[in-house]
Amino acid sequence: MRSTLRTLLITALMFAPVATSRADIDTDAAIPGGTLELVVVEAEGCIYCKLFRRDVLPAYEASAQAKDLPVRFVDINDIEADNLEFKSGVDIVPTFVVVKSRHEVGRISGYVGPENFFHSISYLLASGP
DSSP: OHHHHHHHHHHHHHTSOOOOOOTTOOGGGSOTTOOEEEEEEEOTTOHHHHHIIIIIHHHHHTSSHHHHSOEEEEEGGGTGGGTOBOSSOOOSSSEEEEEETTEEEEEEESOOHHHHHHHHHHHHHHHOO
16 A cells, blocks of 8 residues: 555656756756766665665666666666766766766766655756757
8 A cells, every 4th residue: 555655656746847946957068969878876775775776766767768868777887888978977866867968968966766756757857958
């Protein structure tokens, strides 16, 4: 019963309007013609990374947002190996970076819970190029 209520709440929140700061978003930075992806920067042994994978990832992968923004996981020690051009360093794990053609468009720093995660992703997709 509790998990059913949580699922319904998450689904309802995915369609709710989002009002957050635009401080981390630079829509001009993306290169036209590239594909969007959600890069999740994590570290081995990170409890919040495990919480994200357990509590948020299954619902996200089943959502319509995941079709427009597929997930890719990167270890914090391998960021440079992937040739990703982030606007600033990653100090908090997990960090969720919306990337277009290997260039950062926006980010969510830290684990924010399912509700805020879906709100933030919706906002980043609506505000992006």
